[in-house]
Amino acid sequence: MTGLLARPAGDLGSVAGVTSDREPTPQGAEDPDDAEIGRRFAAGEEQALALAYERWAGQVHGMAVRAFGPGPDAEDVTQQTFISAWTGRARYRPDQGPLPAWLSGVCRHKIADTWAKRDRMRREAEAAATQAQAAPAGGTTPAVDTAIADRLLVLEELDRLGQPQRGIIELAFFADLTHAQISERTGIPLGTVKSHIRRTLERLRTRLEVDGAALPA
């Protein structure tokens, strides 16, 4: 299982307490470690934004390019991710997890926002086209709308989770680890991992039931 747990340097998925496996580098003003960059970022030190970009822009842009292909959309997502992360840095808590994991969370929001925007434009175009013709009976909602709305709600709710719950569920969701692998990776006991997963999924279910669209029966 260690193969699955080995992480490439700069891997974005992580949990509080799990530090990067990157080779130890001499620390100093020129080359601070990841945690140091995170602390300075949270403190609003401008140099930390440049350092964070230097170290993690490739990962963030990799996500954006995977979602939209190379080009203006991906570039906007990457740009917006760093701008939002910087202006919203008060919400980043260095003691709650590494900065690259938080940045990838912001990036997922930007990707989901872009999807939602495209979906809205598509539906507006369709509505306009439908209005031009006779309105068909029955306002069926396409399933894709629910999926897009659910996605935004889940991402939003993940932001509200504390640690270690957030890190655990993100490893399950985005790193595709089993609960046993998560326990091994984080050092959190197996039973605790399982109960956190259960409670988090219940919490997400509640959020979707309260704020999400009703699912077709």
Add this chain to the structure above:
Amino acid sequence: MPHCQPEQLALAALGEPLPADAAAHLVSCGDCRSEVRSLQRAVDAVDVPEFAASVAPVAPPASVWAGIAAATGVSPAPRSEASVVTAPPPPVAVAPAAPVPDDPPQDPPAGGQVLPFRSRRPRVLMTAAAALVGAVVGAGAVAVLNGSDDAQPLTSVALDQLAEAPASGRAEVVVRGDGSRALEVELDAPALDGEYYEIWLIEPNVVEMVPLGVVRPGAQSFELPTGLDLGQYPIVDVSVEPLDGDPTHSGVSVARGVLES
């Protein structure tokens, strides 16, 4: 047979295999299956390959950082784009065939930084053009130094609209009769209330900048400081400044161009 444990149903919702007895029960129990389905909605919502944590890094084009710097007003820049990632850049960053100056510059633009162009021209072409700015501006700076006595434009640039603000215009560097240089600006932008436009000359890596003054919609002239190297500050930038007494750039740029000869 007892129902599955709540934790097991959560794991099943995540797609984890259950122990044999629990799995056998799940197959036959409608209540447990319905519980799994209800927990699965959140799992499914974010179960898209685009969200996966492991991804091959891709170097963003330099314009991405320039946009971040402009929007945040942060001055320090990443040491170099080359150090961002080791992966090859996306195709968009590959400059298409573009006119190559006869005399290539000895030094590329500082840090390889270019600006977040939002121009009418396709972005790819702008990236290529921006990469050539170092060379072209070098020539422009020489032309300024050799300027004649008449007020004649040495270099001019379109100020392209940035973001949503409908601001654009032109800027020209002229040498006046007395040998002084001026930036003639024609700004086409809506009047502001409680804010004002300011015009700046900025370095290619958007770190150092020279404020030239308050600019109104219409035509105006700004004297350039003697000895100012336009090759070092080729970006003409129009910002919107709040009336807050803070002399630094607000970070809100509405129009921008890069001086060429």
